[in-house]
Structures are given as structure tokens and as C-alpha cells.
Amino acid sequence: MGFFDTPDIGIDLGTSTTLCYVSGRGIVIMEPSVVALDKDDNHVVAFGRDAKEMIGRTPGKIIAQKPLRKGVISDYTLTERMLKYFIDKAIGKKSFRKPRVVICIPSGATEVERKAVEDATYQAGAREVEILEEPYAAAIGAGLSVEEPRGNMIIDIGGGTTDVAVISYNGIVCCESLKLGGDDFDEAVVKYMKETKELSIGLTTAEVIKRELGCAIKRADVAPLDVKGRSISGYPQTKTITSDDMLDAFAEPVNRILETVHNVFDKTPPELAADIFDSGIYMTGGGSLLYGLPQFLHDKTGIDVVLAKDPVGCVINGVAYYIKKVYGRRDIFK
Numbered sequence: 001m002g003f004f005d006t007p008d009i010g011i012d013l014g015t016s017t018t019l020c021y022v023s024g025r026g027i028v029i030m031e032p033s034v035v036a037l038d039k040d041d042n043h044v045v046a047f048g049r050d051a052k053e054m055i056g057r058t059p060g061k062i063i064a065q066k067p068l069r070k071g072v073i074s075d076y077t078l079t080e081r082m083l084k085y086f087i088d089k090a091i092g093k094k095s096f097r098k099p100r101v102v103i104c105i106p107s108g109a110t111e112v113e114r115k116a117v118e119d120a121t122y123q124a125g126a127r128e129v130e131i132l133e134e135p136y137a138a139a140i141g142a143g144l145s146v147e148e149p150r151g152n153m154i155i156d157i158g159g160g161t162t163d164v165a166v167i168s169y170n171g172i173v174c175c176e177s178l179k180l181g182g183d184d185f186d187e188a189v190v191k192y193m194k195e196t197k198e199l200s201i202g203l204t205t206a207e208v209i210k211r212e213l214g215c216a217i218k219r220a221d222v223a224p225l226d227v228k229g230r231s232i233s234g235y236p237q238t239k240t241i242t243s244d245d246m247l248d249a250f251a252e253p254v255n256r257i258l259e260t261v262h263n264v265f266d267k268t269p270p271e272l273a274a275d276i277f278d279s280g281i282y283m284t285g286g287g288s289l290l291y292g293l294p295q296f297l298h299d300k301t302g303i304d305v306v307l308a309k310d311p312v313g314c315v316i317n318g319v320a321y322y323i324k325k326v327y328g329r330r331d332i333f334k
């Protein structure tokens with residue numbers, strides 16, 4: 001790379017986490033998609049990891065804001081500012097030229113949402129913006145041969161969305177995007193604890209329970225857990241829960257994911273469905289790490305379900321591969 005060349009940047013703008021890849025350097029950013037705001041005058045105090053670390057350690061007037069919900073932009077201005085922060089941090093210094101950016105969005109995003117991400121990326125300092133669909137990038141990152149005229153199925157479960165897509169010959173043949181992800185599992189735990197155990201808990205505790213006890217199939221490898229919360233009468237209380245409780249708690253969201261897989265199979269041309277039957281379904285995204293989820297989907301569909309290597313990194317690894325392959329060949333001063 002010459003002195004005046006600007007690297008290309010790849011971004012996985014996730015509901016939970018944003019990852020950035022810089023050509024020639026690799027993945028340089030993996031931070032929560034969070035902004036810390038001063039409640040009094042709404043000014044931004046910190047972004048990303050710094051923002052997350054501030055929450056709870058500073059006076060109550062600093063609040064955490066997630067600019068993205070359910071995989072799409074819910075606060076445009078904050079998203080743009082967060083993107084600018086990450087892009088500047090990724091490049092490291094003010095560059096001679098603005099960078100080219102390849103950015104991922106969920107497959108179910110509408111034209112308006114797509115345009116919003118594109119505009120925000122230009123506003124954040126990109127000179128060229130290319131949008132890649134998340135399941136396509138996830139499939140590349142999972143090591144699937146997306147260029148061949150063969151059907152591959154990918155299930156990407158993020159924080160806010162589940163994308164189920166069939167990919168063949170470099171394109172998405174059919175897909176469905178469900179506005180349900182790992183964060184909804186946390187909410188399912190909160191709801192279950194309230195309705196069944198009459199205990200109020202927060203989302204942070206719910207996520208810990210999900211990771212430790214959560215499951216989509218029966219599990220025998222974990223001991224019951226004592227959970228602290230607030231009783232209906234408002235006093236602190238402890239309740240003991242088991243992984244069987246979690247099986248109940250997750251039944252609904254897990255079945256909605258299964259339903260989405262069924263819907264996509266309904267739309268899949270028979271030849272491609274036969275390919276998927278041979279090669280299996282691949283799962284990516286942090287939500288796929290819920291204990292037994294691949295096994296549950298295998299039991300219900302009769303098809304092999306494989307958890308990809310490094311499920312959380314698949315999308316950004318796919319973007320990185322795409323940048324190397326497509327931009328690597330192009331003249332940077334075209």
C-alpha cells in the first residue's frame with residue numbers, strides 16, 4: 001500500500017456488537033454498539049467499549065443508548081456518529097483520502113432502512129459504500145462455497161435478528177428475516193422468571209442465566225442456579241432455577257426460529273433443497289451458541305445442522321474475504 005492510499009474498511013454493524021476490518025491489518029475493532037449520553041443535555045459522552053464501561057460506574061445522569069434495534073437503525077443521528085467514531089478509530093489517523101466501506105445489513109432490511117445505513121456511512125466519512133447482505137457475508141465467513149451453483153443454507157442468529165437464507169451461485173435465492181435474536185432470549189428469561197417464579201430480574205442477569213443454564217434441548221451438564229431478584233412485594237429474594245426451567249422459557253422463541261426455517265424450505269427450489277439435505281445447514285451469530293440449538297433444529301428437520309467455527313466472527317470474516325477478493329483486484333485510484 002502506498003503512502004497516499006487509504007485502506008478499505010469492512011463493517012459488521014450489529015445490534016449488539018460492531019466489528020471493523022481494515023485491509024492489510026485485519027479485524028481491529030470489536031466493540032458493543034452502545035453510546036453513552038448525558039441525560040441532562042443529550043450530549044454524547046462515550047462510544048463503544050468506553051460507553052459500556054461507564055454505565056453503572058457514573059452518576060445516574062449518564063445513560064446507555066443502543067442506536068440499533070432489531071438489526072436496523074432506530075436512532076439515525078446516533079448511528080451516524082457511532083459509525084464515524086468506529087471508522088476514525090479503525091483508520092487510526094486522518095487519512096489523505098476517504099475510505100471505501102463495505103457494510104453489512106440484515107437481509108430483511110427495507111429499501112428505506114438500507115438507504116439509511118448507506119447515508120449514515122457516507123456521512124460518517126466514506127467515499128464509496130457497498131452494502132452486503134448479512135447472511136451472504138456469514139456464509140462466506142462460515143467457509144461455504146457460495147460461488148458454486150449449489151444450495152447452501154445459513155441461519156445467522158444475532159442479537160436482534162435471525163436471518164435464514166439459501167445461497168447459491170453468489171446470490172441469495174430465498175430468505176426470511178425474523179425480528180428475533182439472542183436478546184429476545186434474554187427477554188424470555190425475564191418473562192419466565194416473572195410469570196413462573198414471581199421474581200423480577202434485569203436483562204443483564206437474564207443474559208448470564210441464558211449463557212449458564214440456557215438450552216434448546218434437555219441438558220444434564222449444569223447444576224441449578226440461585227438467582228437474586230425482587231419479589232412481587234418489592235423485597236430482595238433468591239429463587240433456584242434449573243436448565244429445565246430454561247427449556248420452558250426458550251420454547252417459544254426457539255420454535256419461531258424453527259418456523260422460519262420451515263418457511264424458507266417451502267420457498268426453496270427442490271434441487272437446492274436436495275443440496276442442503278446433503279451438505280447440512282450452517283449456523284452463525286452469537287445467538288447460535290445457545291446450548292443445543294443446532295441439535296434441536298436437527299431433530300426437527302432431520303437435516304445435519306453445523307455450528308460454524310467462530311460463529312460471532314463469521315460476518316466480518318466474510319466481509320474481509322469479500323474485500324480482499326473484489327477490491328484487491330481493483331485499482332485504488334480508479
Ligand SMILES: Nc1ncnc2c1ncn2[C@@H]1O[C@H](COP(=O)(O)OP(=O)(O)OP(=O)(O)O)[C@@H](O)[C@H]1O
Nearest residue numbers: 014015016017158159160161182183285286287289
Ligand atoms: N455463549 C453464548 N450463549 C448464548 N448466547 C450467546 C452466547 N454468546 C453470545 N450470545 C448472544 O449472541 C447475541 C449477539 O450475537 P451477535 O454478536 O452475532 O449479534 P449482532 O451481530 O450484534 O446482532 P444482529 O446481527 O442481530 O444485528 C447476544 O444476544 C448474546 O447474548
Ligand SMILES: [Mg+2]
Nearest residue numbers: 014158285315
Ligand atoms: Mg450480526
